[in-house]
């Protein structure tokens with residue numbers, strides 16, 4: 373399994389600093405959720421974590437190796453990345469799409485082998501899509517496309533998975549299933565997610581990006597406080613204790629407790 377860390381990571385686009393001063397430490401086999409408002413820099417940070425945007429300052433280390441020193445082929449054997457709006461080209465079959473994840477492992481001009489097809493099928497089984505291996509991608513729904521793209525990332529066979537909004541387009545069942553699947557893989561995971569409840573339920577740690585800076589980092593229950601949610605997301609929130617399980621839940625959109633109505637004057 374892979375250990376990911378960044379030190380003083382900054383990313384610029386067109387001379388504008390988008391992300392700065394990000395120190396992350398993601399232990400082997402743990403799952404980190406990256407949350408923040410639209411435009412806070414999550415995708416930019418993620419692209420830098422996978423080596424697609426070179427840092428303007430700072431470093432990204434994967435198992436102690438500076439990512440910037442690896443060739444793109446070597447990087448692709450260490451980090452699998454599933455982008456936010458990555459969709460399979462319509463004229464490919466599902467299996468062909470997922471097989472593209474195997475490219476870094478194949479010698480040039482290698483012909484497809486039986487074991488490669490088995491790896492593709494296994495990746496598709498993880499996301500419940502093996503039955504559609506020979507279907508054209510254009511016949512898939514939006515949620516099925518997301519699952520096939522995750523299967524491609526799984527087929528890449530890396531111990532580090534970096535996912536940009538993996539639960540987009542998925543219904544609640546498949547959101548839950550997908551994150552459970554990712555957990556079962558046992559990989560080190562960094563994923564941008566918008567749903568704070570999913571972040572709290574499925575991830576070991578949460579990093580909150582705000583205006584391109586790391587605003588908070590820690591266990592979900594320590595980080596996702598009503599105060600932070602109000603400050604960062606400008607949404608009212610409250611903690612409520614589940615009367616059955618005793619677990620504390622964050623309720624969003626719930627402002628401060630209503631002020632009691634003034635009692636009627638008793639004449």
Ligand SMILES: Nc1ncnc2c1ncn2[C@@H]1O[C@H](COP(=O)(O)OP(=O)(O)OP(=O)(O)O)[C@@H](O)[C@H]1O
Pocket residue numbers: 385386390408409410411412413414415416417
């Ligand atoms: N290629 C680009 N060229 C110019 N500006 C960019 C580019 N990519 C991102 N930005 C800017 O960087 C900032 C951060 O964008 P980014 O996509 O990283 O945010 P995000 O947190 O992932 O947002 P969202 O939740 O909406 O996906 C935004 O102001 C965006 O306009």
